Amino acid sequence: MVAARPKDDHELVAAAQTGDMDAFERLVRAHADAVYGHALRFFGDPQAAEDVMQEVWVKVYRSLGSFDERSAFSTWLFRITRNVCLDMFRAGKRRPVPVDPVDLVAGLSPDHAQSVVDMAAVEEAMRALQPEDREALGSVTIFGLSYAEAAAELGVPVGTVKSRVFRARRTLLSTLGMTGGERA
Numbered sequence: 075m076v077a078a079r080p081k082d083d084h085e086l087v088a089a090a091q092t093g094d095m096d097a098f099e100r101l102v103r104a105h106a107d108a109v110y111g112h113a114l115r116f117f118g119d120p121q122a123a124e125d126v127m128q129e130v131w132v133k134v135y136r137s138l139g140s141f142d143e144r145s146a147f148s149t150w151l152f153r154i155t156r157n158v159c160l161d162m163f164r165a166g167k168r169r170p171v172p173v174d175p176v177d178l179v180a181g182l183s184p185d186h187a188q189s190v191v192d193m194a195a196v197e198e199a200m201r202a203l204q205p206e207d208r209e210a211l212g213s214v215t216i217f218g219l220s221y222a223e224a225a226a227e228l229g230v231p232v233g234t235v236k237s238r239v240f241r242a243r244r245t246l247l248s249t250l251g252m253t254g255g256e257r258a
Contacts (some may be wrong), residue, residue: 083147091138098138102131105148109155111216115200115208116159129158145223152217153227156209199249203242210238 082104089097106127113126133154141150200208206228213224214235221239225232246252 084143087138087141087143087147091141098135101134101147105151108148108216108218109151112152112155112212113159115197115212115216116163118197118201122162126155126158126162129162130155133158145226146219148217149219149223149227152213152219155217156213156227195250196246199246202249203245207238207242207245210235211242214239 083101086097086101086104090101109127109130110123113123113130114120117123117126130151134151137154141147200211203211210224210228213219213227214221219227221232221235225235228235
């Protein structure tokens, strides 16, 4: 799911800050895939990603009144998601776990098996990236942050974010055996 446009986010945040639960639900629906995707790539475990999702949205709900719109909602949400992942990791509540593609394919019909194998290959390739490259790529591609916004959130220069994203994409293409968007 694609995140809502910033104008939509601004209106939804304003409404949610006044207690409009429908607006808050729409924010969650608009950004849930980005939060889940980041957490899944961080931990490699769907259950951990679900735990992160719950924690993130509770924090967002509790903190929404203090959101001052100095940054885009997606930037603020990325910061919260990143911090929740790091906090859970540091607290030892979750550790990245390997995912066996065979487990993912078990029980699926042949029509869906190849897409699951491809998805598992991408997830495995993502986990093989250097953490800083994976984080830069996720902030730009999953959360849709600009390079400048990602740089500010990650505490590095814009050029560093650009080089990390480039390196991550190049490594993914190489790892997946792809050239020009096609499998070799």
